[in-house]
Amino acid sequence: xxLKRLLTAPALFAAAGALLAAGLLLAFLYAxxxxxxxxxxxxxxxxxxxxAECALLAFAIAFVAAILYLRSDDPRYDVLGMVAIxxxxxxxxxxxxxxxxxxxxxxxxWWTWEPRLTTxxxxxxxxxxxxxxxxxxxxxxxxxxxxxxxxxxxFISVPFTFFATRLMPSGLHPVVIGPGGGGMPGSDLxxxxxxxxxxxxxxxxxxxxxxxxxxxxxxxxxxxNRIGA
Amino acid sequence: xxxxxxxxYVAAAYAIILIVLVAYSMFSARRISALQRExxxxxxxxxxxxKRLGGE
Numbered sequence: 001x002x003l004k005r006l007l008t009a010p011a012l013f014a015a016a017g018a019l020l021a022a023g024l025l026l027a028f029l030y031a032x033x034x035x036x037x038x039x040x041x042x043x044x045x046x047x048x049x050x051x052a053e054c055a056l057l058a059f060a061i062a063f064v065a066a067i068l069y070l071r072s073d074d075p076r077y078d079v080l081g082m083v084a085i086x087x088x089x090x091x092x093x094x095x096x097x098x099x100x101x102x103x104x105x106x107x108x109x110w111w112t113w114e115p116r117l118t119t120x121x122x123x124x125x126x127x128x129x130x131x132x133x134x135x136x137x138x139x140x141x142x143x144x145x146x147x148x149x150x151x152x153x154x155f156i157s158v159p160f161t162f163f164a165t166r167l168m169p170s171g172l173h174p175v176v177i178g179p180g181g182g183g184m185p186g187s188d189l190x191x192x193x194x195x196x197x198x199x200x201x202x203x204x205x206x207x208x209x210x211x212x213x214x215x216x217x218x219x220x221x222x223x224x225n226r227i228g229a
Numbered sequence: 230x231x232x233x234x235x236x237x238y239v240a241a242a243y244a245i246i247l248i249v250l251v252a253y254s255m256f257s258a259r260r261i262s263a264l265q266r267e268x269x270x271x272x273x274x275x276x277x278x279x280k281r282l283g284g285e
Contacts, residue, residue, distance in 0.1 A: 024243075039230060039232070039235055040232055040235035040236060040239060041230065041235045041238050041239060043239045044238070044239055044242040044243075047242070047243065047246055048242070051246070090249070090253065093249070094245070094246055094249055097242075097245050097249075098242040098245060098246065101238050101241050101242045101245070102238070102242060104238065105230060105234075105235055105238035105239075202250075206253070206257075209257055210257075212261075213257070213260055213261060213264065216261070216264045216265075216268070217264060219268075220264060220267055220268060220271065223268075223271050223275075224271065227271070227274065227275060227278070
């Protein structure tokens with residue numbers, strides 16, 4: 001059963017890898033170079049934006065898992081929430097790093113306190129605190145309940161980040177998908193959507209793999225307890 | 230910004246993504262193999278104790 005789960009992750013990884021490679025080729029060979037002040041540095045967008053969307057998707061998965069845990073008390077949802085937030089933070093780290101590089105190239109600064117960056121930074125801090133909270137509670141079911149409640153409250157910050165560019169337009173972060181298709185030509189959108197699907201599959205593959213690892217750890221823990229190792 | 234400068238920034242961004250994802254994959258693969266090794270050791274211990282109990 002565990003091996004079966006591990007075997008499905010590579011299939012997802014392979015599909016994600018193929019789509020991400022195709023997205024990269026489309027971004028560099030098919031999509032035209034941006035004619036605005038961003039120029040060639042706009043090519044960072046084709047992975048940067050999908051990674052950001054996936055980070056927020058991971059936090060959304062953790063939010064749903066938290067609700068399911070509180071309704072069912074099933075520890076599997078606690079593990080799913082923890083894994084999703086862990087990967088959400090990994091993706092957030094990548095967004096911040098690539099965003100800073102892009103910011104330096106396009107705006108001339110590594111960091112600016114504009115709405116999207118600020119709200120994303122707050123999201124990262126909140127979800128880092130999630131793991132601090134988990135460390136402070138010893139008892140398993142209480143830890144899972146507190147973590148679920150925290151994941152629900154923390155998720156309030158996610159829509160603010162997603163809609164930050166629409167609610168408080170600063171001119172720095174453009175609206176990618178909006179009424180009328182946003183500000184991108186079709187060739188840009190194709191590269192973006194292929195990368196987006198690839199990145200989403202990568203996130204799902206990573207979640208599956210992490211869940212399998214956590215399950216394996218739990219099995220080992222029970223086995224050790226049974227034989228007194 | 231010149232094209233050569235922009236290329237450096239783009240390359241740096243994609244390199245960071247690649248490095249982080251490869252590091253994650255390596256870390257994950259090491260964790261899986263360590264867990265599998267541990268599982269194997271435990272299975273062998275269980276087999277030994279089962280044989281010992283069977284012999285008594």
